[in-house]
Amino acid sequence: MSFFTRRFGLAVAAAFSFGAYLALRPSPEQPVAPVDVPRSEAARPAAAGAPLTTLTIAAISSPHQGQQVFSGATQIILEQGWLEAELARRGVALKIEPVSPAVGGPQINEGFAAKRIDFAAYGDFPALIAKAGGVDIRTVLSPGQGNNAYLVVRKGLAAQSIRDLKGKSIAIHRGRPWELTFAKLLDANGLTLNDFKIYNLNPQAGHAALAAGKVDATFTLSEALVTEQQGAGRIIWSTKDAPLHWKMRTGLWARHDFTDAHPDITTLVVAAYVKAAHWQAQEENRDRVLQMASRGNLPVDLIARDYDDPRVGWKDRFSPLLDGFYRQHFSDVAEYIHANGLVQKRVQVEDIIDDRFLAAALRDLSAGGLPLDGYWTPQAEQKVAAR
Amino acid sequence: MSAALRSYGAGLPARIALGLLVPLALILLWDHQARHGGEHAFAFVSAAQVAGALRELWQSGDLLTAYGNSLRNAFGGLFWGSVTGLAVGSAMALLRPVDWVLTPLYHGLRQVPLLGWLPLIGLWFGSGDLSKVIVVSLSAFYPAVLYTYEGLKGVEARMLEVGQLYRLTPWQTFWRIRWPSALPSLFTGLLQSVAFAWIATIGVELLFPTGFGLGTVMQHGQLQARLDIVVVCIAVVGLTGFAINLLVARLSRHALRWRPVRT
Amino acid sequence: MSAARIDEATLRRSVMVASPLAVLLAWQVLSAARVFPPEVLVSPQAVLAAFGQLTASGELARHLGESLQRLLWGFSIGSGAGLLFGLAAALSPTFARLFDPLFQALRQVPVLAFIPLLILLFGIDEVFKIVIIAKAAFFPTALSTLDGVRGVPKAWFEVARIYRTPLPSLVWRVLIPATVPAVLSGVRLSLTRAWLVLVAAELIVADSGIGQMMEMGRQMFRLDVVMVGVVVCGVIGFALDRGFVLLQARLLRWRAQPAGAAA
Incomplete structure (x- = not known):
């Protein structure tokens, strides 16, 4: 028995060494977004002057043929590679942190609170809830003209x-x-x-x-x-x-202390989203846009049906403008979540919309030759009787 | 231990056939519901659809990639969880002060569902691989501590007395008396750890999206209302759990064959 | 000697009370020193304030009441069924062979994966939640009953056969006394599992209950509420477990004589 036990002990030790090998072995290359181990340290120094080495954007992701693909403009930005190259010239690495469609809101809020992410495109409710909870984030661009319910x-x-x-x-x-x-x-x-x-x-x-x-x-x-x-x-x-x-609206939200410390980088990120929006807005790219969107949850024909709204032209679907409509919507959301006791502090709409970077990005891109002057115009309400 | 797997007389093929009877009957019933417009026809999927989904996942390579990633996560978590569990459980069983300090913490913490920790783990460690490994490790850690502790504590007093009689050193007492008599309990703990680590891996993949595991595929299937994909994933997860269980049970039966039990 | 033992018991008790307090103190110091920003590490005072608020509004009591009611039903049904299943599987090899593969495979799939199917079969009201808890409570009891009965030494059955002991008295005089400890430890595990899964299930689908309170806390970025949930879960789970251990001690004391007599 004792001999056997000893031999068995060795076997267990061997099994665990194998386990250790499996556990410690570096993970195989992640296809799109290398998931580097998040540091447990909560606060990354974001004070002005601290050198920025990594820029993190959180985005809703879905699995597609064994890879992570990201929703909307973020995937296009990755594929265009412009932002990554521009950042690399400034010695900054780009990291996209995937979040789940099911619990994306809370996960992004937690990431913003821990200063683990710098930007995220996500919905109106969770963002304002985080804002009311003391996480200082602002929307710097509208990634589109809203989702249907x-x-x-x-x-x-x-x-x-x-x-x-x-x-x-x-x-x-x-x-x-x-x-x-x-x-x-x-x-x-x-x-x-x-x-x-x-x-x-x-x-x-x-x-x-x-x-x-x-x-x-x-x-x-x-x-x-x-x-x-x-x-x-x-x-x-x-x-x-x-x-x-x-419609439900989203925003490209950014941590305020980040945008304060790195206004140039922020403008660059916003410009990348504008470029992606411009690409999507081209009529000839319609099929590709629908196809990319269908890598999420819906087949192409349903995406096309969802997108189809006679009041919003194809080009305007992707308008990044933070217009009066956008303000009105967010003011309504702020009012609703406060009136219904979801949050205790009333969020002021002036504190959540920061359009300086969008203006700068549009100017920079126009100067760079992209025909953006008056390309998108602020939305106007069209008469529809509420049913 | 899954004693039901031990053989007692019947030939292996006969036993396998018997075991497949009930699942097969369920599948047929399911298929019938799907094809004959039963009450919930549109919510069931036919066996043919499931086979189609399996082929689709197999050909795209998704299934293998996802499966490999899930197994890697499960083993990583299992390793960390059971090693720390073994260490903490042994320390608690052998050193009384450690026992006193850790017992209330351990018993309080293990009553908090892992899903309840998710917001805090997400906040402190992000939504990446680290968080996943932490959750899976925790699920393997709890049973490992419990069964190590009980196994080492549950040594019969007369055995220890014999040890004293022979003037064994503490190390010899541990290696020759405590360890062998704790083995059955350690195995039960390992079986539990394996089972929970596997469940937790799939569960956490359903909730944390990074990487690409079976849980991710399953969740995606749920989002698309593709029940056929979900069923394929459930089947693969269940079969894998079954196989891992069988493996550990066999291993433990082999290691513990000196025990005088009925089977 | 006896004085020394009392001293040790007192020491043990005070250490066991002190260690959670020490953790609390460390938490307080960490949050007061602002090692982490308050959005990342909620301070104990904030949690206490949220606790006070939830208690005063009666919200916590309402959620807890709902959860405990579900627990009672799910746990009773699940562990009862598990007991019967385990017994049947241990006593009838055919039954075991019929159901073992299904049992082992189902055990390994997280309940999260079954939610669409469960909704289909049981709707979305209380029955659905009770079924989820019952599933969790079923497996540990079934498994330990199976093992407990299988673990009875062969010799006892041989003795019973020689004496032509009828089945009822074999069960009552031999099996029950010999297996109660194992079965009870399984039931204890069932209770823990049921509690953990209850909260987890409520995180996913429910309108009330402690899990739902935590989930809403997460959605609303009220980490103080999440933390209240974590602490309450730990404390309630701990109390349930302790209560069961006391009950177990009682039951086993009562069983001590027949066990001795039968052996």
């Missing part, structure tokens, strides 16, 4: 509008950006959350619940198109039927 009812339900759903059950993921759109829809129809049985489910669970007939309706973003295509439900309303400023 959809109301889907289950198969076999005759409802035609939100009013017909009174007393029925609706699944919505609370605390996510489209909650505001939902609130606006209810408000416009003289309804409140108490008129329904609300289930707090994430979009995937909401889809399953609707498909199984366990809820009468769900309110989500473009995933709704998949639900409809699979025959599990029917879309009865979307933000295409509502005023433009009801």
